[in-house]
Amino acid sequence: MTIKQAITLRNIMIILCILMLIPLGQKALGIKNKIQDVREAGELYAAGKLIAAENRYRLASANHAIRYQEEVISARLTELAPITGIRSSLSRLSLTLEDQLTVKDFAGIMESYASLLSLKSKYMNPGGPYEAYYRQLSADSGLSDKMTAGFRQFKDEYLAGLAAGSKGADSGADSGSTDNLKWSLLQIPADYYGGTAAKDKLLAARFKAYDTARLQALAAAGSFGPMLDSALSMEEAYKSHSYTAPWLGKQVQKSAALILNKDLDGDHTAAFAGHAARYRSYAASAGITSSKVLKQIDSSIARLLREGTRHVRGGRYADAIRLYSELAPVQDTSGETATATLAWNLAEPLRLLPGGEVQGSYSLTASVTDKYGAKVAVAGVDAGGKLVYAEMSGDGTVSTRSGDVIPEAAALSALSFDEPLAAYSEVPVVVANGIATDGRSIFTGYAIRPEGISRLFSFTGSSYELMAEDGSIRVMNTDLANGAADQTAIFRQVNGAYEFSELYQEFTYTPIDATQLELFPYEKVMLSCEISIDASGRAVARANGRDLLLQGEVPLFTGPATVSGQFGNEFGEVETELGVQSVPVFVVDSAQSLSLMAP
Numbered sequence: 001m002t003i004k005q006a007i008t009l010r011n012i013m014i015i016l017c018i019l020m021l022i023p024l025g026q027k028a029l030g031i032k033n034k035i036q037d038v039r040e041a042g043e044l045y046a047a048g049k050l051i052a053a054e055n056r057y058r059l060a061s062a063n064h065a066i067r068y069q070e071e072v073i074s075a076r077l078t079e080l081a082p083i084t085g086i087r088s089s090l091s092r093l094s095l096t097l098e099d100q101l102t103v104k105d106f107a108g109i110m111e112s113y114a115s116l117l118s119l120k121s122k123y124m125n126p127g128g129p130y131e132a133y134y135r136q137l138s139a140d141s142g143l144s145d146k147m148t149a150g151f152r153q154f155k156d157e158y159l160a161g162l163a164a165g166s167k168g169a170d171s172g173a174d175s176g177s178t179d180n181l182k183w184s185l186l187q188i189p190a191d192y193y194g195g196t197a198a199k200d201k202l203l204a205a206r207f208k209a210y211d212t213a214r215l216q217a218l219a220a221a222g223s224f225g226p227m228l229d230s231a232l233s234m235e236e237a238y239k240s241h242s243y244t245a246p247w248l249g250k251q252v253q254k255s256a257a258l259i260l261n262k263d264l265d266g267d268h269t270a271a272f273a274g275h276a277a278r279y280r281s282y283a284a285s286a287g288i289t290s291s292k293v294l295k296q297i298d299s300s301i302a303r304l305l306r307e308g309t310r311h312v313r314g315g316r317y318a319d320a321i322r323l324y325s326e327l328a329p330v331q332d333t334s335g336e337t338a339t340a341t342l343a344w345n346l347a348e349p350l351r352l353l354p355g356g357e358v359q360g361s362y363s364l365t366a367s368v369t370d371k372y373g374a375k376v377a378v379a380g381v382d383a384g385g386k387l388v389y390a391e392m393s394g395d396g397t398v399s400t401r402s403g404d405v406i407p408e409a410a411a412l413s414a415l416s417f418d419e420p421l422a423a424y425s426e427v428p429v430v431v432a433n434g435i436a437t438d439g440r441s442i443f444t445g446y447a448i449r450p451e452g453i454s455r456l457f458s459f460t461g462s463s464y465e466l467m468a469e470d471g472s473i474r475v476m477n478t479d480l481a482n483g484a485a486d487q488t489a490i491f492r493q494v495n496g497a498y499e500f501s502e503l504y505q506e507f508t509y510t511p512i513d514a515t516q517l518e519l520f521p522y523e524k525v526m527l528s529c530e531i532s533i534d535a536s537g538r539a540v541a542r543a544n545g546r547d548l549l550l551q552g553e554v555p556l557f558t559g560p561a562t563v564s565g566q567f568g569n570e571f572g573e574v575e576t577e578l579g580v581q582s583v584p585v586f587v588v589d590s591a592q593s594l595s596l597m598a599p
Contacts, residue, residue: 058084082123082130083137089119090141097143101150106184109150113189116147151192158185162206166213179234182207183241208247215248219255224275227255228282235286249288256293264300270326272300277330301331308336317344338396342375345392349378352390352398356380362388364415364432371417372428372448379417379430379448385409387430389448403446403453406432411442418445420466421456429456436460440479447496457491457498474504503592509564514543517567517584524589526564531555531591535575541586548586549574555591563591 093115100108123134138144158181165178185203193199211234218227231252238245256279263272276297283294304327311320320340324333349367350356362380369376374391382388387403406412414433421429427449434442443464445456462477471493478489480500488504509526517525529541529548539550541563549572552565563586570585 083133086119086123086130086134086137090137090143093119094141094143094146097146097150101146101153104154106154109147109154110187113147113151116143148192151188155185155188155192159202159206162210166210178210179237182210183237186241186243207245211245211248212251215251215255219259222259224256224259225278228252228278232282232285249286249291252282253291253293257296260293260296260300269304269323270329273327273330276301280330297330301327305331305333305336308333308340312340312343315347317341317347341396342392345376349376349390350380352376352378352392352400353380353382353388354390354400355382356390364412366415366417366430368417368419371419372422377417377428379415379428381406381409381412381415381432387432387446387453389428389430389453391428401448401453404455406444407458408434408442411435418466420468421445424466424468424471425456436479438479440477443475445498455497459489459491459498459500461489472501473498503590505564505590509589514541514546514548517548517586518569521567521569524564524566526562528560528562528594531558531561531563533558538574540574540583547574547576547581547583549583550588551585552587553590554588555593557591557593557595560594561591562594563588565589 093112097109097112099105100112120134123130125131161178161181162185165181182203185206188199190196190199193202215227215231218230231248234245234248238248256275260272260275260279263269263275279293279297283289283291288294304323308320308323308327311317311323317340321337321344324337324340327333345351346369350362350365353362353365355361356378360383362382365378365380367376367378371377372391373393375394377389377391379387379389385405387406388400389403390398390400392398409432411434412432413435416431416433418429418431421431425447427447429445429447431443431445434444436442440460440462442458442460444458446453447456457473459473459475460479461475464473464475466473473491475489475491478487480487480489480503490501490504491498492501493499505526509524510520512520512525512527514527514529517527527541527543529543531550532540532542534540539554541548541550541561550563551572555561555563565586565588567584567586571582572585573580574583
């Protein structure tokens, strides 16, 4: 039979009837089921089995095959709406939880847990009308088992990650993601650890192992600052999660003490100071006002400062200053450094001069302390023959001045400060001593004024002396280029520098005119004259047309002069143009030629 032969009108009608019977059968079955559900629901309701009754009424309400006792169904469902709400809420929460566990959404499961708690608080009130219904529906949903399995899964995974982080602390691996495991573990409710005590004990042990391993790794690597920073950030993170971690402070104390002791044992003062300063900063940020490490730092600093004092007393100034400099990051040692520097400068004033630390920079030096308003003053002759002066004030300020090249600097034998001249001049006076060819000394004095160094005097002699009453200087055995020895010259200041004034007379001579000689018998007098030699070879002094026969310390020179001596009422003869004449005899004590130029 072909398809064409089979498709007849009768067969088509038969097929259509069959197709119409299927929905009719389904409707009839639906009607039967609804009637049966309403009947059984009523029986369950009457028996007090409200959960099962609600389920039947709900099925009947969803069956639209026939309208049957719709008012009864609606009334019953309205009455049993809380059970419907519990059932639907648990169902939705169970489906959501399954999805969250599939994708390992920890934040999501925490939200679901919060929703579960909210649902419980609504229906699980002890003695409440829905407590029993909630318990049964919750058990039927299996939600609690799913929640327990989910939290256990996360807990085991996070604890394993934390343990791995502890072992990998030495590798310097990023700790950020591992730290987040701690906060997730803290969020897991205590019930899933076996209670609050069990949770606290387990997490404290795991957190301590992880944190301690990290801090120990940083300390072992010498990362002192990062260790403290890490500990501080850990404490702040724990605080933000309302958790205390007492092991952090204990581990920091232990590691810090070990590192600081290692610094001190190795005499690494700079490292100790840096570490101590970092620890003090950490302690301040952490609110730590007293600890063993702080006490260790304080006692160690005190001991090192005493060591610096011993260096100064022993003359090891550079060691003391270096020690104070190394301590500076943790302790203000400016006062100790200034004291050591002052002591060093007092012991070695040459250091104040430019380049004074270099041996051989200065051929001659002289210094004084607590003079001229300075704590210490020093003068020196540098390699180029220049006079250089430096002084340090009480506050440690150092000022320097440089002068000209000293004449015959290569022949200098000594350098000194002249205290009497300094007192008279009211500025420091430095005198350079040299040796002349005839064995006498060459004295060259310099005044050290604020505006610079200027020459004050220069003369040759065996010694000199300041006359305080008038500020003049007497130069003994002076060299006036006249060949005479044992002469004492007087120098006086003219325009800020000393110049030759006159020869010093040991006694006081009264200046007179030659015509007055007889009026001063046997008195010390001084007069001006012209010295000559007469025909007999005798020295004759002529003044105001009068001749005098010179005896005593008769000078070897002729010409204008000043002679000092006395007239003893004696007369002698001299050869003149008028012949032999009788003239007064003048006994000469000293004579000064007026034709000589002052040096």
